[in-house]
Structures are given as C-alpha cells and as structure tokens.
Amino acid sequence: MATKPPHSSPTLRSILSRVSNSISQSPILFQGRQAASDAAVVAKKLFKSTGKAAWIAGTTFLILVVPLIIEMDREQQMNELEMQQASLLGTPAQK
Template sequence: MAAQPKRGGVSLPERRSASKPESSILARITSSPIFSRGKQAACDAAFASKKLIRSTGKAAWIAGTTFLILAVPLIIEMDREQQFGELELQQASLLGAPSTASANK
C-alpha cells in the first residue's frame, strides 16, 4: 500500500527502544491499520474544522462591514427624518395651525 500524503497532520517518527520489545501491546495498537485510519480521520476532521472556522470568520467580517456601510447610514437618516417630522408637528402646534397628523385621522 502506497503512502498517502497527509493534510493538516503531523507525523512523528516512531520510537524504538532496545529495552522494550516490539511486541508490546502499545506498539501493536499504534501500528494497527485501524489506529492509523483513526488518526488520519482525526487529522482530516481537524483540517476541515480549521478551514470552516476561517471561512466563517471571513463571511462574518464581510457581513459586518456591509451592514456598517449600508444599513447604519440608512438607520441614521430614517431617525433624522422622524425627528424632523416631530419638530414640524411641534412648531405647527405652537403656532396654532391645525395639526396634519390629527387631520389625517
């Protein structure tokens, strides 16, 4: 079986100790194909998670700056227009003219 290139993972060199034989239970588990497939799956999942988090952050940045550039000035202008309308009604009531808001009702 040919070695596949690894994405996002770090492979460490295997340790071989002269005092412990190669047939230890830990050595047999770590050299099993199930263990290596699990390790590869974990590395792939970590790589995909990092990419997802990075792209989500970029999308949030784009949405936030778009909101600041487009929506905030619109909200400010709508508030100004409302205050201007209230000021006109207040001035009209002080001058004794009939209120346009009560005439429409």
C-alpha cells in the same frame, strides 16, 4: 527468600509490549488519527471562511445599513419637530 512482585516478570513485560505494539500499529488507530487530522483541516478552513464572511457582512452593514438608520432617525426627528411647531402655532397637526 524474597519473592518478586508478579508485575515485574519478563513474560508480563513482553505481553504488555506486544499489546502496546499491536495497538500502536492498529489500522483502526491509524484511521482514527487520519480522521482527526482531516477534521482539524476542515475546521481550520471553516474558521477562515467564516471570518471572511463575517468581515464581508460587517462592512456591508456599515456601508449600507448604518446610513439608512441615521437617515430614518433624522426623518423621525424632523416629523416630531414639525408636529411640535404645529401645536405651538395652533394649526392642526398633519399626519
């Protein structure tokens, strides 16, 4: 006579079913899912606002700082050119 494996008994199935149902209806699980959902919403809003802030910072940098850097470089080149001309003409370089 063949015996059935112990995991196929109806009592074990009903126990597993009850445990599974109690876990899926657990208030702790519900609160965990709610917290994960809330965290996802906050992360999405943070990502959007960070993108907006990065756009504002980038365009401000391009409009205000890049022309300043170009002008400072131009001024430095003019100073170097004046020093070269002064040394070629034999006059003392002015600092």
